[in-house]
Amino acid sequence: MAPADGRLVSISHSPQARPREALQTELDEAIIRAAGSHRRAYALTVVHVSRSDHSRVQSSILTSSIVSQTGLGALDRLPVELLLQALRHMDMQTLFSLRQVNLRARQMVDSLKEYRAVVSYGLTAYCALLRMRLAAHVTLLGFYRLLCSQDCAFCGKFGGFVFLPLWIRCCFECIEEDPETRMVTVAEVRRLFRLSRAEVGRQRACLTMPGIYTTGLYSADKSYQRARLKLVPYFPAMKEFGDRLETGVPRSRHQPFWDPVHNFMASCELPYYDPQTQTVDYGISCVGCEARAVEGNPGQASRPAVAPWDGIFSRDNFLKHFKGCRQAQKLWEASPEAALEAIIKRDVVHE
Template sequence: MSSIDVPANVEEHADAILRVCSYHRRDFDLVVVRSRPHDMRLVQGSLRAAFETLPTAELGILGRLPAELMSIVLRGLDVRSFFYFRQVNRRARVLSTGLWEYELVSKHALEGLRGLLRAELAHCFTIDDLYRTLITDKCTTCGAFGGLLFLFTAERCCFECLQSSAHYRALPPSAFAKLAKISPSRLKRLSGLSLRTVPGIYNMMERPVRRPKYLIFEEKAIQTLLGIRAIGEDSIRNLRSRREQSDQRFMTATAYPYYSLENAKLERGVSCKGCQVRLELVHGDLDHRDQVFSTRGFLFHFSRCVETQHLWAESKGGTRTVKEPELTRRCGYFNQLGSDGRPA
């Protein structure tokens, strides 16, 4: 993101500006697939370390490969096979743990790794796929900063696109089969089209939602079924005209930070406090309030956002605490607020 030009006077105070004027939308992370911190802590240690005892057994013919070729093989294994390989013996564990791409993914993107395993989609992607998404900050659909991993494709996406783009449509298998006029068992046999849903809170108001056991990725299912001539145009019309249950899209994504190789920093995305101030003052403009930026993107936005510059001026260069909106203070997580961020 170094291509974003930030004025020198903003660059000079970048860290303080980010601290005073930006915040992370925690509510966006909480409404998609997520793990309990306790569960993550239990697995993190074992995923990131080899055993302390030195390996004694070899890997047979695989062990004769030069290290470089071995890395290529490991990077090409799908996630499920990669974990099977890790369990072969201590030497396999050492080799897999030392793979740079795996090291980074298991350290910074555990939620994505776990999300794919829980969704029963781990056989569709490699560690390298997850790594490449981790070091990319842009939403595949709109090009803005994306803080989520779309589990069906292991692509990065933003909250806005996940909610509104037709690309992310998902349907329960029974509804899909009925509208496409194909048998549910045939649909089930096609690999990579269905995702197993997991328990979670999938709406901002934290109301219980009906959760189907599986969801079908509509776009890919249509492509696959058209490819084998199992459906026709009428089925596609039926499918596209069906209204979705919006909560179900949240069951197909998980929070996924961005790792910048340039400065070895992890970014979860930030939003603008000033844009919330403006929303409360003049109403409307939810789109601006809900924008998520990379840190470079935010610093660029800062030089154009009058309200956030006021906050910065009030903070006297980050040396004084400023009064900020309740919603930004709570990082967006406050379900008793109305859509404008004020108490309902």
Template sequence: MEDAPEQKRILTSLAYHWTEADRAVIRFPKSRSLEYSGLFTDGGMASMGRLALLPLEVLHSILRELDFESLGTMRCLNTQSKDVVGMLPAYRDLATFAHDALRALSATGMLSKYSGKCLYFILCQDRCIGCTGFGSFLFLPTGCRCCFSCIETNPEMVVVSASTAAALFGLANEALRQITIITTVSGDYGISQKTHRKRIRIVSRQEARKVGILIHGSEEEMERAVALGIRRGNVPRENDRLPKVANRSIPQPPCANDTLRFMACTPFPYLNVQRRRIDKGVCCRGCEYNWHRRDEDFPSGYDVSQNLFRKQNKTFLRMNFSSTSKPVVRRGCCGMTIS
């Protein structure tokens, strides 16, 4: 469904897609072939067995619980399985609208970590997990949406190398296996485009800390074990739930050169199911103008990094930006009007 003429005029005049943010995280050139191309190959000759006897609705309910890698494997069984998986909304829409995100999941070893149901739910939700704004990125360690500001500042999105997590929280190899570990992709990351040529394993610091507290019994015991150089690997039982712990021991947001956060994120569009339309988000041109003119138009005591830059990188859904800009004065979020 196309934007109405008035909406197009507003978006063209007052909004733009901030491509620098997409380049700051995991991304792939359009010319590069899909790394999970096996998901799209022709079906083989293997049989679906008893699954072929199930009604399509029941079969789809089962398939939604499979991870995306398993869905791709099943799709290659035969022509029937290829058609059945291809008709699954979660597979169809993710493969159509979020193929670059699937490529990032494949490249980081994460394609088998999340079910089609989970990824599809995130695809159809627009809110950032850390604030009330639109989240245009997927944070791979926890499989949640996030915005650019939260990637930079949210303490729950601090990531560290697996070896650092083991040392910080007294975790043996068995314990590390309970945490989602990402293998980074070489490339340039962050707004500063810092180059990382070596692939490393990284984890969410918050998730590693939760596992550490669970294994050691308490935060105090964990800190004592770390001080003594003790590493434990008691694997929590499946029914054990990770404790809710405060973020007080996680440091304040790091400097702009801390690019590990960006190496754990990838662009992730929003799918409006009713309109069958994808939305990657837009930013305000007026806020961009204020950012570039900050040295001329704002006093020296004004906190540019905490105010102007955060406004400049705030992302809106196209529909929401149009609706907030539409009344009489037709303003952008910062008050800029259509010329």
């Protein structure tokens, strides 16, 4: 799993890995330490769960090796392969409830690789889904597939976050700037489209969590939200009920009250999990590019030329970027770990 500084780490290493491959991996990690960084502070300005909360549930989300003496009733009549497949298609709320039935149920759920990956590397998002009453809308397979994807659904860049109501991976910038992530209160949607109680009930509403959230991409201000608000995505409601907007009234009447902080209250960090290499990636930004942007815009108070979230890379893409970024290479050359590269080149020559 990821260490305290948030950088990508290898979860397992093949015992057959050749020494040169191990050295290359060590070199890549050294380059990332010298010229890359992960802005974990952004994860604290969206929905987040404290480490102490995680530690309190760790023992209950994965079972021990105790042999169960109970069964699952009628479910035990199904072939094991069919039962496991059915579990994969269950929503996270149902799985959460099923695991509380007995030890046998827990062990069946916990035997799934998808569940183990979700609770190991996507625990913050899982907790958020449960607490915000959205878990019934996300299946285990849907959770796992999003965990194993890495691109923002809106702009294609590395997406280290998830927009919870629609369960879409996104980058930090698109949380605020894409129309599909706009959140408004239930009361505002009812006012705009004159919805009935039943129509409101069909909207994918979420109950926000108290916490400290950013007020905007280019704002240094934070907002402590004590109350639990009931929010809904504006875009789906607009597509379904947009024809109800009154004609002949001022356009301002059609514009919903929108607070950017609501978007961040409906999003949380979600790392990328690579099932082939069994690594997790929170995204890496180039310190060299950021330093060059600051030098070119000293004292700039408005939107920076390169915002920290603009250049977030996956591990592999950062290493490709590094080869063409002279500023990042200078940081590496000045690093005491740069001598490692010479050792690898020497070993390659002797092979």
